[in-house]
Amino acid sequence: MKLFFFVVLNLFPLLSVAQTFQILRKPIPCSSFEIMVDLLQNEHKEKLIWQSKSSTGTTIIFMMNEQKGNWTIVETNGEMACALAEGENKENIKLPVKPLTS
Secondary structure: OOOHHHHHHHHHHHHHHHOOOOOOOOOHHHHHHHHHHHHHHHOOOOOEEEEEEOOOEEEEEEEEOOOOOOEEEEEEEEOOEEEEEEEEHHHHHHHHOOOOOO
8 A cells, every 4th residue: 555655646746747738739831941041031131140950850040130129930951941939029038037928
């Protein structure tokens, strides 16, 4: 019986943590890499600020128009590119990061 309670008490925190994540589905605009970069550079006047390889082997790119503050995060495999997030009115923050409020 002690073993049962030991197992239950040690698994309970894992179960509660596992339930905090959800798989969300949202529409993500994708196109060829060339079209995406052309759109961001020429229409939105965004420049490459940062890029790095992801753990899955894709490249994550952060582009921004520093004058207007609009930005885009793109994930690409070199052929296709998807805009994962975009925004405007950049805000320089210091760590620790706190959630932004509307």
